[in-house]
Amino acid sequence: MDLKSYNFKNKRALIRVDFNVPIDNNGNVTDNTRIKMAIPTLEKILNDGGSIVLMSHLGRPNDEPNKEFSLSQIIPSLESLLEKKIIFCSDCVSDESFKTTKNLENGSVVLLENLRFHKEEKNGDKDFAQKLSNHGDVYVNDAFGTSHRAHSSTSLIANYFPNDKMFGLLIEKEISCVDKVLNSNLHPLTAIVGGAKVSSKITIILNLLDKVDHLIIGGGMAYTFIKAQNGLIGKSLVEDQYLDLALEILKKAADKDVKIHLPTDSLCCKEFSNDLEYNIRTIDLIPNDEMGLDIGPDSIKIFNNIIVNSSLILWNGPMGVFEMSNFQNGTISVANSIVEATKNKAFSLVGGGDSVAAINLFNMADKVSHVSTGGGAMLEYLEGKELPGLHAIRN
Numbered sequence: 232m233d234l235k236s237y238n239f240k241n242k243r244a245l246i247r248v249d250f251n252v253p254i255d256n257n258g259n260v261t262d263n264t265r266i267k268m269a270i271p272t273l274e275k276i277l278n279d280g281g282s283i284v285l286m287s288h289l290g291r292p293n294d295e296p297n298k299e300f301s302l303s304q305i306i307p308s309l310e311s312l313l314e315k316k317i318i319f320c321s322d323c324v325s326d327e328s329f330k331t332t333k334n335l336e337n338g339s340v341v342l343l344e345n346l347r348f349h350k351e352e353k354n355g356d357k358d359f360a361q362k363l364s365n366h367g368d369v370y371v372n373d374a375f376g377t378s379h380r381a382h383s384s385t386s387l388i389a390n391y392f393p394n395d396k397m398f399g400l401l402i403e404k405e406i407s408c409v410d411k412v413l414n415s416n417l418h419p420l421t422a423i424v425g426g427a428k429v430s431s432k433i434t435i436i437l438n439l440l441d442k443v444d445h446l447i448i449g450g451g452m453a454y455t456f457i458k459a460q461n462g463l464i465g466k467s468l469v470e471d472q473y474l475d476l477a478l479e480i481l482k483k484a485a486d487k488d489v490k491i492h493l494p495t496d497s498l499c500c501k502e503f504s505n506d507l508e509y510n511i512r513t514i515d516l517i518p519n520d521e522m523g524l525d526i527g528p529d530s531i532k533i534f535n536n537i538i539v540n541s542s543l544i545l546w547n548g549p550m551g552v553f554e555m556s557n558f559q560n561g562t563i564s565v566a567n568s569i570v571e572a573t574k575n576k577a578f579s580l581v582g583g584g585d586s587v588a589a590i591n592l593f594n595m596a597d598k599v600s601h602v603s604t605g606g607g608a609m610l611e612y613l614e615g616k617e618l619p620g621l622h623a624i625r626n
């Protein structure tokens with residue numbers, strides 16, 4: 232079943248959205264991207280003449296009501312983006328909330344309070360899911376960011392809508408973008424992986440080896456690969472327990488004719504600090520008392536050349552400690568190369584926590600093809616796992 236062709240007239244659409252947005256100490260939404268991206272689905276339903284009940288989680292409230300995590304804080308942001316008054320229910324399964332949603336007028340939009348004020352949400356509780364299902368006639372999952380969780384509102388609830396369940400427009404777009412990268416015949420396909428640890432990205436790297444032509448590895452994780460090949464990495468970040476696996480990955484890549492590109496040089500500092508001098512070092516000749524905190528100019532040149540000549544690009548994880556100004560350049564340069572490739576008609580997908588934070592920091596989000604809203608979900612999808620939230624709709 233597909234949202235675009237479904238007619239929502241006189242229907243109450245119960246939508247799982249991902250309104251888990253950052254909120255400051257004064258209760259203001261500091262980044263409304265996730266709310267903005269949910270709007271097309273809501274507009275389609277309202278234009279058809281239906282009504283909407285929105286459910287989401289916000290933060291980690293420890294299974295009980297907590298003002299700090301109240302979704303009421305996002306109402307001004309939602310109202311201004313949707314240009315509509317929102318009806319708020321201060322508990323997602325209270326009698327009051329069911330009274331409100333039972334006879335909803337077409338065109339109305341209800342927002343339920345944070346689902347995670349009830350422990351049953353995360354526990355994946357059948358009864359809780361069934362209760363929630365009474366809020367709507369049709370279930371729409373548009374929360375890509377939580378689709379890797381088998382929670383009541385993301386997965387179990389779909390059982391109560393055997394004939395009326397579908398993806399929202401945002402999830403559809405997210406899936407089609409990742410599928411485009413994973414299943415396309417366009418080449419060269421380049422994946423750029425960075426960030427702190429090899430351990431958190433191993434399954435992705437292994438899965439990508441079957442698809443990509445080039446794999447660029449930067450960030451802290453690169454040093455484990457350099458040390459595995461007997462390079463001298465000084466005090467750089469390393470996971471000694473993954474040295475053998477790093478060698479195995481290099482061998483697998485060679486067997487599959489995937490070109491792995493590690494940095495050739497590195498910006499090195501005596502401490503993890505933005506205030507000290509730093510030196511450019513050859514990547515495998517870092518002095519004992521220094522650590523690599525960003526890729527160097529030679530690596531940037533090599534990576535840029537590969538990226539701008541790619542047709543498909545996937546980027547996950549920064550090239551260095553981009554939070555410190557001295558060590559941003561590698562990540563900015565890679566982002567610039569991706570933007571340049573995108574201008575030259577490449578399809579570029581940026582996903583996973585910190586690369587999204589970086590691309591937003593550099594104001595480049597609208598210059599790549601797609602920035603994924605789902606950090607963990609996107610990573611698990613790239614690992615080749617079937618996500619419970621997607622499975623629940625498809626089956």
Ligand code: AMP
Pocket residue numbers: 425426427428431449450451452468523524525547548549550551552553554584585586
């Ligand atoms: P991840 O969450 O695994 O994608 O890692 C992101 C984090 O990796 C960011 O906070 C970066 O500051 C950090 N990072 C990137 N490169 C390095 C490096 N060379 N040394 C230490 N941390 C790094």
